[in-house]
Amino acid sequence: MSASAPITQDVMTIPRKQPEGGKQNLIGLTRDGMKEALQAAGTPEKQLKMRSGQVWQWLYEKGVRDFDLMTNLSKSYRALLEEHFVIEIPELVTKQVSEDGTRKYLVRIAGGHEVEVVYIPEEGRGTLCVSSQVGCTLTCSFCHTGTQKLVRNLTAGEIVGQIMMARDDLGEWPELGVPNPPEARLLSNIVLMGMGEPLYNFENVRDAMNIAMDPEGISLSRRRITLSTSGVVPEIARTAQEIGCLLAVSFHATTDEVRDKLVPINKRWNIETLLDALRAYPKASNSERITFEYVMLKGVNDSDEDAHRLIELIKGIPAKVNLIPFNEWPGSPYERSSNNRIRAFSDIIFNAGYASPVRKPRGEDIMAACGQLKSETERVRKSKRMIEREAGLS
Ligand code: SAH
Ligand code: SF4
16 A cells, blocks of 8 residues: 555545435435435425435434334325335444443444444433544554455444434434433434544534534534544535534644654644644634544654643633543553553643543443454455554654
C-alpha cells in the first residue's frame, strides 16, 4: 500500500434506492424520503402528509416493527405497506456486558458484515457509541479499526438502526404515546465514535442523525450528539449546517511530523488547515465547545512541550481537551503513557484555562474501549509489519 493510500476513499456504498422488485426498507428514509416512497407505493397525494406522519410515529416514537400493529391505519393500507416495504434494523448477533456495565453489541448488516456498537451507562445518562462504516479507509496507526481492510459505508437505516437496536435491548421504547423526558433516558447521548470515519459517509450519517433528532420520534437534542472526525476538512462546515451536532476532533499530535504518522489524513489536511476549519465551525461557542481528542502515547506525543504547543495551537477556539489513555489491542505498536504523565499533561492544559478530563477507559475487559473495536469476523487484517510500516516505525 502506498503512503497516499490512507486518504483514498474506495468504499462500497449500498444504493440508497432498493432494486426494482425488492421491498424497500422504511428505516433510514428521511421525512421527505418517506413521503416519496409512500407516494410511489400508491398513497393518494392528499393523504400523504398524514400517512407518512403516522408511519413515522409508529416507527420512531413507538418502536413498532410490524405493520399489523399500526392500528390507526386501515387494514387495506397496512396491506399496501406490507406489499411494498419492510421495517429492518441491524440484527443483534451477540451482546457482551462488561464488569463496569458497558454493553458491547455485535450487529449484522446486509451482506453479512458485522459492526460493533457500545453502550456506556453513566450516572444520570447513557451514551451509545455508534459506528458509521464497516472498518475504516483511514489507517491511524494506533487504532484497531484502521487495521481492518474491508470497508463499506453503512446506510442511514443501519446507522439509526443501531440506536433502535440499543433501545430494544434497554427496553426503552415509551409506552404508547408517552415520550420519556430526556433526563429519564437510559440512552440519552450519541457519540459517532465507533468504527469508521463519519465524514467519509456524510449523507448517511446526516440522514440518520436527523431521524434521531426528529421531535416526533427518538427525539435526541442535537447537543446530545457528538460527531468525531479525524479531520475531513471539507465536510466540517457542512456538519454544522446540515446536522448541527457537537464536534470532536481526533487531534492527537502537536506537530505535522508526528500527526502525519498517527493520523495519516494529516498529509492531506494538515494541522493549520484543520484549525482554520475549526475556527470557522459555526456552532463553536463557549457553550458548545469543540472537543479535541488526544490519545496519550508513551514517548510519542505526551511531553510537557506537546502540552504547551497544544495550548498555543487551540488558542481562540472554544475548546476542551479530552485525554484518552491509549487502549492496547493485539499487535498495537504503542504503549499507554503512565498515569503520572497523563496527569501532568492534563494539569498544564487545565492551568491554561481548558477543561482537560482524562477519559476513563470503559469496557476494556470486553475490548469495547475507544479504538479497540474491530469485528473479529472481518478476518482479513493487516500484518503487524504493515501496521508498523504505515506508522513509520519500521
Ligand atoms: N473515525 C473517527 C471516529 C472514531 S474513533 C475519528 O477518528 O475521530 C473514536 C476516537 O477513539 C478517536 O479519537 C480515535 O482517535 C480514538 N482511538 C482510536 N484508537 C484508539 C486507541 N487504541 N486508544 C485510544 N483511543 C483510540
Ligand atoms: Fe478510522 Fe478514526 Fe480509527 Fe483513524 S481513529 S482509523 S479515522 S476509526
